[in-house]
Structures are given as C-alpha cells and as structure tokens.
Amino acid sequence: MSRIENHIILGELEEKKEVWITVDGKKIPAREGEPILSALLANGIKVQNISAKKHEPRGYFCGIGRCTNCVMTVNGDPNVRTCVTLVEDGMVVETQDGLGKWEGQE
Amino acid sequence: MNKDVEILVIGAGPAGLSAAIEAARYGADVLVVDENDKPGGQLFKQIHKFFGSRRHQAGVRGIDIGTELLNEVQELGVEVMLNTVAYGIYPNDEGVALCVDGETGMIVHPQKIIMATGASENPLAFPGWTLPGVVGAGAIQTMINVHRVPVGKRVLMIGSGNVGLIVTYQLLQSGAEVAGILEAAPALGGYGVHSAKVRRAGVPIYTGHTILEAVPNEDLSGIKGAIIAKVDERFQPIKGTEQFIEADCIGIAVGLTPDIALPSMARVGFTNGGRLGTQVPLHDRNMMTTKDGIYVAGDSSGVEEASTAIEEGKLAGIAAAEALGKMDAEAAAGAKAKVWESMNQLRTGPFGDGRAQAKEEIIRKMDEWKVENNAC
Numbered sequence: 356m357s358r359i360e361n362h363i364i365l366g367e368l369e370e371k372k373e374v375w376i377t378v379d380g381k382k383i384p385a386r387e388g389e390p391i392l393s394a395l396l397a398n399g400i401k402v403q404n405i406s407a408k409k410h411e412p413r414g415y416f417c418g419i420g421r422c423t424n425c426v427m428t429v430n431g432d433p434n435v436r437t438c439v440t441l442v443e444d445g446m447v448v449e450t451q452d453g454l455g456k457w458e459g460q461e
Numbered sequence: 462m463n464k465d466v467e468i469l470v471i472g473a474g475p476a477g478l479s480a481a482i483e484a485a486r487y488g489a490d491v492l493v494v495d496e497n498d499k500p501g502g503q504l505f506k507q508i509h510k511f512f513g514s515r516r517h518q519a520g521v522r523g524i525d526i527g528t529e530l531l532n533e534v535q536e537l538g539v540e541v542m543l544n545t546v547a548y549g550i551y552p553n554d555e556g557v558a559l560c561v562d563g564e565t566g567m568i569v570h571p572q573k574i575i576m577a578t579g580a581s582e583n584p585l586a587f588p589g590w591t592l593p594g595v596v597g598a599g600a601i602q603t604m605i606n607v608h609r610v611p612v613g614k615r616v617l618m619i620g621s622g623n624v625g626l627i628v629t630y631q632l633l634q635s636g637a638e639v640a641g642i643l644e645a646a647p648a649l650g651g652y653g654v655h656s657a658k659v660r661r662a663g664v665p666i667y668t669g670h671t672i673l674e675a676v677p678n679e680d681l682s683g684i685k686g687a688i689i690a691k692v693d694e695r696f697q698p699i700k701g702t703e704q705f706i707e708a709d710c711i712g713i714a715v716g717l718t719p720d721i722a723l724p725s726m727a728r729v730g731f732t733n734g735g736r737l738g739t740q741v742p743l744h745d746r747n748m749m750t751t752k753d754g755i756y757v758a759g760d761s762s763g764v765e766e767a768s769t770a771i772e773e774g775k776l777a778g779i780a781a782a783e784a785l786g787k788m789d790a791e792a793a794a795g796a797k798a799k800v801w802e803s804m805n806q807l808r809t810g811p812f813g814d815g816r817a818q819a820k821e822e823i824i825r826k827m828d829e830w831k832v833e834n835n836a837c
C-alpha cells in the first residue's frame with residue numbers, strides 16, 4: 356500500500372485503525388475515517404467507473420464531491436461519490452458500469 | 462423535523478466559519494451546515510504559509526488558520542452540523558431543506574441565510590482529458606495533503622496561477638516528481654513568492670506551451686504522458702514543436718467556478734463577474750444579494766483566496782447580525798469599515814487590483830439594480 360508516510364511539513368502519518376473493504380471481489384486495506392477514493396489510490400486502483408456512452412474507463416477529477424466523476428456502486432447503491440464517502444469495515448465497492456444498477460434490478 | 466434559527470450559514474469553509482463567528486459574537490443564534498464530515502472547506506489542504514501583512518496572518522499556514530477558526534466557533538458555542546447537505550431552498554419563507562447523514566430530512570426556518578458554498582475546479586478539454594489520471598490540481602492537493610496518498614509518480618501541471626504553482630511545490634514536498642509546469646502565456650502567473658519557489662526547486666517550466674493530448678496506456682486505465690507543443694502569439698500550436706512528456710498524472714489548474722446552485726435556487730440576481738466568475742450573485746457591500754436576507758461570501762460570490770473569503774464572511778456575519786437588530790447602525794458601520802480596510806489591503810498588487818475592480822463592478826451593478834427596483 357502506498358502512502359505519504361513522512362511529510363516534510365505535516366510530519367509522520369498518524370496511526371489509524373485499519374479497516375478492510377472489498378473492491379470488485381478483492382479485499383484491500385484502508386484507513387478508518389478516509390474516503391473510499393483515497394483507499395483505492397493507495398492500493399493502485401485508478402478506475403472508478405466505465406462511462407455510459409463510450410464505455411471508457413473514468414476516474415476522479417475534483418476530489419471534493421462536486422463533479423461526480425468518481426462514482427461507484429457501494430453496498431449495492433449506484434452513483435456513490437467515492438471522494439466524499441468514508442470507508443466502513445466490510446464495505447463492498449464495485450466499478451460501476453454506465454449509470455449503474457440498483458441491487459436486484461435487471 | 463423542523464428547526465428555527467436566526468442565521469443559517471451554508472458551508473463551513475473559511476467564509477462560512479468567519480461569518481458564523483462574527484454573527485455569534487454579536488449575539489445571533491447561528492447554525493452552520495456543511496456536507497463534509499469535517500469543517501474547514503478547502504483550508505485544511507493549504508499547507509503553505511500565507512503572505513501579506515501580519516494582520517492577514519502572513520506566515521501562518523492555511524491549516525493553522527483553519528484550526529483557529531474552529532476553536533473560535535467552539536468557544537462561541539456555534540452549532541455546526543456536519544454530513545449535512547443543504548439541497549433546496551423554498552420560496553415564500555418555507556425554509557431550507559437539509560439532508561442529514563444521507564438519510565434524515567430536515568427543514569430549517571432561518572431569518573437570514575449566508576451562502577458560503579465555495580467553488581469547483583474548471584476542467585480543460587483536449588483529447589484524452591477524460592482518462593483516469595487527468596485530475597484537478599485542487600484534487601491533487603486534497604489527496605496528498607489531507608488523505609496522504611500519492612496521485613502518481615511523475616505529475617505534469619497545466620496552468621501556472623497560484624493554485625498550479627502551490628500544488629506543484631506541494632507535490633515536491635510530498636515526494637512526487639514533477640515533470641513540468643505548462644503555461645500558454647509567455648510568463649508564469651501567480652505571486653512571485655510561489656513562482657520563485659518552483660523555479661528554485663528546478664521544476665522544468667514550459668511557458669508559451671499548450672497540451673495537445675494526454676496519451677493513454679494500453680488498456681485506457683491511465684496515462685503514460687502528454688504531447689505538448691509551443692504556441693504562437695495567438696495561442697495556436699506551432700507545427701513541428703510537438704514533444705512527448707512522460708507522466709502518470711496530469712493536474713489541471715485553469716481556475717475555479719463559483720458554486721451557485723443554492724443562490725440560483727433562491728432566484729437571486731446574477732451578473733458576469735469577469736475574472737471572478739462568469740455567473741456570480743449580484744451583491745452589495747454588506748454581501749447581501751438581490752433577495753432580502755440572503756447573503757453570499759467567499760468563492761461563491763466570486764473566486765478569490767482564503768484570506769479574502771475570511772473577510773467577506775466577516776462582512777456578511779456583521780451585516781446579518783445588524784439586520785437582526787443585534788447591534789446598532791453605528792457599531793455595525795464601524796465594524797464593517799474595519800473589515801473593508803483589511804479587504805482593500807488584500808486586493809492590491811498586480812493580481813489584487815484586477816480583483817478589486819471586478820468586485821467594485823459587481824457592487825456597482827447591484828447599486829443600479831437597487832435603483833431600478835426601488836430597493837434603496
């Protein structure tokens with residue numbers, strides 16, 4: 356996992372409880388209290404969804420909840436902004452295809 | 462659920478927090494809401510020292526200014542609701558709709574509303590701009606300074622205004638390599654202190670250049686670089702000057718746009734604010750919009766800086782407290798004059814002058830609106 360451990364201004368990275376989330380079937384570690392997006396980046400995952408029209412991979416743009424470029428399907432709910440949604444232990448995150456589907460929807 | 466408050470402040474960035482502090486100091490009952498889980502808006506990613514005079518907290522880092530504001534809010538007992546989005550505002554004083562924790566609905570009935578909702582980053586369109594790895598410079602700032610994750614190993618920055626320069630330097634501080642700063646204009650923008658820092662650090666500087674395309678990796682899951690070229694005096698790419706720059710992340714720092722969703726819902730009047738934003742709410746020297754009792758402050762009233770956002774927040778807070786009868790006209794005039802003096806100092810110099818003029822133009826148009834609508 357890649358983190359900025361020692362920062363010249365901010366100092367050592369504060370210890371945080373580790374939680375685990377599942378991304379497209381694979382378990383990855385995350386820091387408690389962080390958004391899903393930063394956990395993905397720390398684990399080298401860059402793609403959040405596949406665009407609806409051109410079917411191309413897309414990733415975050417603004418990182419502050421404004422642009423919705425980073426939406427994924429989280430615990431079965433599509434279109435969750437991963438940059439402002441915090442990780443929870445056991446969370447199930449999936450790369451979203453297009454506009455996404457609600458659980459149970461055909 | 463319903464709730465009555467004297468003043469509702471939407472947005473807990475530097476503008477909203479300062480507004481709340483001033484209003485509470487004069488005895489108003491204030492509620493602040495922010496959709497994030499932490500208050501402070503963009504301040505907690507600004508790890509650089511501010512400059513200007515000591516009065517404007519020069520030499521103090523943005524994160525420390527944020528902590529100070531939070532302490533004051535707490536001391537004054539201002540209620541701050543986090544994870545709370547203001548998503549609707551109803552006409553005829555029917556209130557403001559809040560969604561708490563993504564679940565609970567709530568209607569607040571405020572006597573005054575201060576909208577300090579900030580801004581969002583502008584994208585820049587070029588072939589490959591939608592690829593993962595092409596991101597806002599502010600987003601980089603958020604990831605590396607707040608969440609402490611690298612955005613890439615080697616980053617190319619597009620745009621050399623203050624945000625582009627500051628984030629470039631912060632990338633170096635985080636341990637990343639910077640492939641260069643691209644700027645279409647013939648010289649770097651931004652304040653001299655910031656451009657001097659990146660120059661001293663040896664960052665390759667490509668003035669008079671533009672990006673032609675971002676080059677994807679094999680499976681389109683990211684980028685492997687960019688093709689850039691020199692531009693002529695009409696900013697058109699010059700054939701034959703193309704070159705490939707290796708990078709796994711491209712930062713876009715081409716300005717911000719005021720977040721005006723709520724002011725628009727409230728149907729306040731807008732104007733073209735020039736360099737402050739093409740659609741900004743008309744407002745007067747009290748930061749009041751064309752709707753009585755609705756104020757704006759900070760980036761949402763025209764994009765500037767954290768320091769000016771603080772001053773604008775103070776103005777709105779004082780004006781709202783005055784309108785509620787918490788202070789007499791003389792005391793309010795004195796308090797506002799002090800803030801204006803400080804603000805005018807911030808709006809000086811090669812960049813500040815232009816912002817000062819653009820602000821005065823908004824205020825002048827608001828005065829015209831008042832005359833036309835007999836609102837004086």
Ligand SMILES: Cc1cc2nc3c(=O)[nH]c(=O)nc-3n(C[C@H](O)[C@H](O)[C@H](O)COP(=O)(O)OP(=O)(O)OC[C@H]3O[C@@H](n4cnc5c(N)ncnc54)[C@H](O)[C@@H]3O)c2cc1C
Nearest residue numbers: 472474475476495496502503547578579599759760767770
């Ligand atoms: C990503 C980014 C980086 C920046 N970096 C710098 C920098 O390094 N130096 C500098 O001087 N300036 C920087 N700026 C410019 C900016 O002008 C200021 O730093 C400052 O933060 C603006 O203050 P503000 O209070 O107006 O807005 P913000 O600090 O953006 O605060 C607005 C707050 O309102 C919240 N909000 C918005 N809408 C709603 C709603 N409907 N309901 C609830 N809450 C809502 C937002 O989530 C946010 O927390 C940056 C701007 C951005 C966007």
